[in-house]
Amino acid sequence: MKISSMRYLVHQGFKGIWKNRMMSFASFCIMLVSLLMVGISVLLALNINRIIGGIEEKSEVVVQIADGISDADREQLKNNIGALPNVNTIEFYSKEKAWQNMMENMTAEERALFDYADDNPLPDTFRLTVHEIKKMTETTTQIETFPNVETTRSPTAFADTLISIRRVLGIISGAIVLALIIVCLIIISNTTRASVFARRKEINIMKYVGAKNSFIRIPFFIEGMVVGVLAAAGALALTKFAYEGVYAIFNDDFTLWSVLGVSNLYPFEDLFPYVAASYAIAGAVIGAVGTSFSTGKHLNV
Amino acid sequence: MVEFKDVSVKYSSGVDALNKINLKIEDGDFAFVVGPSGAGKSTLIKLVLKEIDATSGEIVVNGFNLNKLRRRKIPALRRTIGVVFQDFRLIPTMTVYENVAFVLRVIDAPAKYIRSRVPYVINLVGLSNKAKSYPTELSGGEQQRVALARALVNDPKLIIADEPTGNIDPALSYEIVGLLKGINECGTTILMVTHEHDLVRHFGGRIININSGNIAFDEYIGGSNED
Numbered sequence: 001m002k003i004s005s006m007r008y009l010v011h012q013g014f015k016g017i018w019k020n021r022m023m024s025f026a027s028f029c030i031m032l033v034s035l036l037m038v039g040i041s042v043l044l045a046l047n048i049n050r051i052i053g054g055i056e057e058k059s060e061v062v063v064q065i066a067d068g069i070s071d072a073d074r075e076q077l078k079n080n081i082g083a084l085p086n087v088n089t090i091e092f093y094s095k096e097k098a099w100q101n102m103m104e105n106m107t108a109e110e111r112a113l114f115d116y117a118d119d120n121p122l123p124d125t126f127r128l129t130v131h132e133i134k135k136m137t138e139t140t141t142q143i144e145t146f147p148n149v150e151t152t153r154s155p156t157a158f159a160d161t162l163i164s165i166r167r168v169l170g171i172i173s174g175a176i177v178l179a180l181i182i183v184c185l186i187i188i189s190n191t192t193r194a195s196v197f198a199r200r201k202e203i204n205i206m207k208y209v210g211a212k213n214s215f216i217r218i219p220f221f222i223e224g225m226v227v228g229v230l231a232a233a234g235a236l237a238l239t240k241f242a243y244e245g246v247y248a249i250f251n252d253d254f255t256l257w258s259v260l261g262v263s264n265l266y267p268f269e270d271l272f273p274y275v276a277a278s279y280a281i282a283g284a285v286i287g288a289v290g291t292s293f294s295t296g297k298h299l300n301v
Numbered sequence: 302m303v304e305f306k307d308v309s310v311k312y313s314s315g316v317d318a319l320n321k322i323n324l325k326i327e328d329g330d331f332a333f334v335v336g337p338s339g340a341g342k343s344t345l346i347k348l349v350l351k352e353i354d355a356t357s358g359e360i361v362v363n364g365f366n367l368n369k370l371r372r373r374k375i376p377a378l379r380r381t382i383g384v385v386f387q388d389f390r391l392i393p394t395m396t397v398y399e400n401v402a403f404v405l406r407v408i409d410a411p412a413k414y415i416r417s418r419v420p421y422v423i424n425l426v427g428l429s430n431k432a433k434s435y436p437t438e439l440s441g442g443e444q445q446r447v448a449l450a451r452a453l454v455n456d457p458k459l460i461i462a463d464e465p466t467g468n469i470d471p472a473l474s475y476e477i478v479g480l481l482k483g484i485n486e487c488g489t490t491i492l493m494v495t496h497e498h499d500l501v502r503h504f505g506g507r508i509i510n511i512n513s514g515n516i517a518f519d520e521y522i523g524g525s526n527e528d
Binding site for chain 1: 350373375376377378379380382384390391392394403404406407408409411412451455
């Protein structure tokens with residue numbers, strides 16, 4: 001195909017958008033809303049995951065070390081625990097530090113009760129965080145088999161709750177995104193079908209004068225793709241606006257949300273390239289594929 | 302050249318549209334195809350354009366054996382044929398110039414050739430002053446002349462005119478057929494389907510009469526304008 005022909009076809013594609021502006025506008029709106037819905041669902045799911053992840057990171061396992069062991073044994077134990085695959089960080093928390101900490105958190109009257117205690121009753125501990133909260137129980141069981149470990153304390157009940165919340169949310173958000181994608185594809189393919197139907201005469205004439213199918217398809221293809229990309233740009237702008245609004249609410253008003261650990265949202269700048277790329281690709285592909293699907297039927301003359 | 306050998310078409314409804322037709326239209330012929338509605342005239346044209354396939358028999362059009370022609374080669378066949386329809390079938394969103402130029406774009410002609418060829422053909426049908434008009438701004442006769450220019454522009458070997466005068470004033474019908482005659486004199490084969498016996502009697506030439514799927518009559522008659 002000659003460059004001049006290609007240029008003509010691309011030009012026809014752009015002209016087609018204007019010539020069929022009502023249909024183009026309808027496709028644009030539907031694609032914009034669809035992209036927006038899917039995008040927001042995905043962003044919501046991502047952030048919920050991140051919030052849960054943040055809560056997970058904060059849930060500590062406390063390992064109580066046997067009293068009076070040597071520094072070398074303690075170091076050995078620390079290395080053993082640190083070598084476990086699920087252990088993320090491990091920190092030694094001495095009985096002196098624990099004692100000091102406890103004292104600081106007491107009122108003067110309470111502290112007076114301990115004035116006569118000549119011995120620190122608190123144990124040395126390791127505080128550790130895990131990579132995967134769902135393997136927490138397994139990890140603590142392993143740690144308890146090591147020598148010089150008295151007991152372990154971990155928020156397993158809490159961990160179990162988090163795990164099930166995460167699983168349910170995962171299923172729900174996955175189902176919503178899937179349903180939305182299917183609905184969008186159906187609506188878009190119908191809209192383009194209507195716009196192709198409106199031009200079936202034109203297609204029919206092209207066939208009579210000996211146009212190859214590719215010649216007929218390319219302008220529709222370009223038209224669909226351009227509308228898709230425009231819809232993606234619109235959706236991106238709206239997503240940015242909405243997301244930053246929500247982000248501001250959660251991050252400025254720290255009183256409640258930060259206490260719950262919810263202030264931990266992704267900043268939009270971090271997501272921007274991914275959101276923009278996904279929207280652009282999804283818009284272009286859905287637009288192009290949608291039109292190709294619906295032109296196919298009218299090509300067999 | 303169009304050649305039909307024992308061609309039959311049977312529609313799935315069980316109707317016999319054509320019944321063992323034998324027909325040969327040589328290069329440079331001008332043939333009228335006449336006959337009552339439902340006789341098989343449209344079927345004949347659809348066969349030549351390979352819109353439908355014959356149930357049996359063999360068809361050769363402009364050197365293409367249609368029995369063996371693959372689907373993706375159909376555009377190549379159609380590029381050797383110009384078609385004029387009763388309802389013009391111009392693209393309403395394109396100007397006269399674009400409607401004609403469009404055919405050359407379809408066949409991937411060089412831009413330079415398009416720029417010289419299209420005005421030439423539009424001039425040939427006498428519409429140079431309407432090149433920038435849209436089809437809706439033209440009369441029926443003018444629209445049909447645009448359709449004729451479109452059929453003509455890529456210099457086809459064969460022009461099929463399916464009731465080209467069906468939707469225009471009788472006076473203008475003579476003009477259209479006159480144009481077709483002129484094109485024919487330059488060597489293009491013309492196959493024109495029509496209902497209008499006055500027109501046929503006036504111009505004369507080869508008359509193919511189809512009735513109930515059979516060729517009832519196929520002869521040359523003298524036109525009254527030649528007296």
